[in-house]
Amino acid sequence: MPFEIPDGNNRSEPAKIPFFILLLLILLLEILFMILFFTYQDQIDLYAQSDLKKGLQLFGTEGNIGLTNAWSIVQTDFRCCGVTNHTDWFHVFNATRVPDSCCLEYSDNCGLENPGTWWTAPCYERVKGWLQENLVALWIFALCTALTQILGLVFSMTIFCHAVKVETFYA
Known part of the structure; x- marks a missing residue:
């Protein structure tokens, strides 16, 4: 379609500015969220730990393969066990055992063995430390x-x- 110059009889709608307002609103909301994050960092830490512990209950359950794999990867890569320590898993399994991804040396059912063969570092602190390093x-x-x-x-x-x-x- 060729470029047409409007004449006096064919007036276009007045120019609007909604895109600018939308971008500005998004930027201001991001700044607000950053300020709130730094202001309430301690409360966010406690909430995140609590929420992660609730999420442990879904480990290994049907339909939660992604969550199960994520916990296994985090615990293996960060050499940690549980959110705050390995005892977080005791509430999940109703026993003194942990997933095999908590083991110093991975093997089938190594999470049933003694606690001396498990990672002792808390995953929440390890991941938080990694974020601070980066x-x-x-x-x-x-x-x-x-x-x-x-x-x-x-x-x-x-x-x-x-x-x-x-x-x-x-x-």
Whole structure:
């Protein structure tokens, strides 16, 4: 379709700005969530640990293969056991046993053996420590995301101003 210049009889709708407002709202909500996260970090820690412990109850149950695999991978890769310690699993199995992924050396049913063959480090603290070690990468990602959003705001406002200018010129 060829480019057409509007004439006085064919007026287009006035330019609107909803895209800019949406981008600005998203950016402001992200900033608000970041402020709330740092303000309530201790409460979030407690809630996360509690929620993870509730999630342990679903380990190995039907339809939760993803959760089961995730716990197995985390415990194997981070060399840890349970959320706060290996006793978290005792409530899941109603016995003094842990999943085989908690074992220092993996073998079938090694979680039934004595506690001396299990990882003792808490997974929550290990993962949290890993995130703190990689904080620079997280901040770089956050800054790149913020820069992209700010550029989106600038470009959307530029397009809006250009549309208003064209509309005014041809009105």
